[in-house]
Amino acid sequence: MGKFEDSFKRQVGRDTGKFVSNLIFGDKxxxxxxxxxxxxxxxxxxxxxxxxxxxxxxxxxxxxxxxxxxxxxxxxxxxxxxxxxxxxxxxxxxxxxxxFELPLANDEIIRLLTKWDVQLKSHSFGNNEEGKTYINQYMDALKCKYQQGIQRLVQNGMTSSEIMPYQKTIQSYYRKKVWSIIGIPVCLFGALFLIIILLTIFD
Incomplete structure (x- = not known):
């Protein structure tokens, strides 16, 4: 019994010491x-x-x-x-x-063509801008009406030399339209061709 009591007292002493130590020093x-x-x-x-x-x-x-x-x-x-x-x-x-019905008199037709001439010459083609496709459609319709005016002038007896300025407007319109389609590919091809030529020269 003496050994058991001594062991028990030592355990109680250790536990009591831990308790007091934890109160004073915390978790350290x-x-x-x-x-x-x-x-x-x-x-x-x-x-x-x-x-x-x-x-x-x-x-x-x-x-x-x-x-x-x-x-x-x-x-x-x-x-x-x-x-x-x-x-x-x-x-x-x-x-x-x-x-719209075209007038019969040449001077009135010429007045109309002069007005439309400005629109046709100033128009720039392109499909990247918002709504540009629809505007291009309108310009194509205007071009057709412009051509009808030229035909009316021819029927009224105007000579080829007198009609020539209006024909040139139509030709210019077609060139701009075609260039808007093939312009970029042609430029790229031309640049590529020029590079090949330069490489051949300096080789």
């Missing part, structure tokens, strides 16, 4: 088990914080992407609306031009 003098639990808790807290931060970042990215998509949809809607308005306006102008 605690048992390894308590330190491990505290570290594990801190690790879990850190992981939870990082997960919440990642989720918040993801929510922010999702919100920004959604707002971007909504803006793109609105812009596309407005663009389509503008194109529809342009198409409707051009269609009305083409219909009005088709229904």
């Amino acid at each position: 003098h605690s048992t390894p088990v308590r330190v491990s639990v505290r570290q594990e808790k801190m690790k879990l807290e850190k992981e939870r914080f990082e997960n919440e931060r990642d989720l918040e970042r993801q929510r922010l990215r999702n919100k920004q992407e959604l707002e971007k998509k909504e803006l793109e949809i609105q812009q596309e809607h407005l663009k389509q609306k503008r194109l529809n308005e342009i198409r409707s306006e051009i269609t009305q102008k083409i219909d009005a031009l088709a229904a």
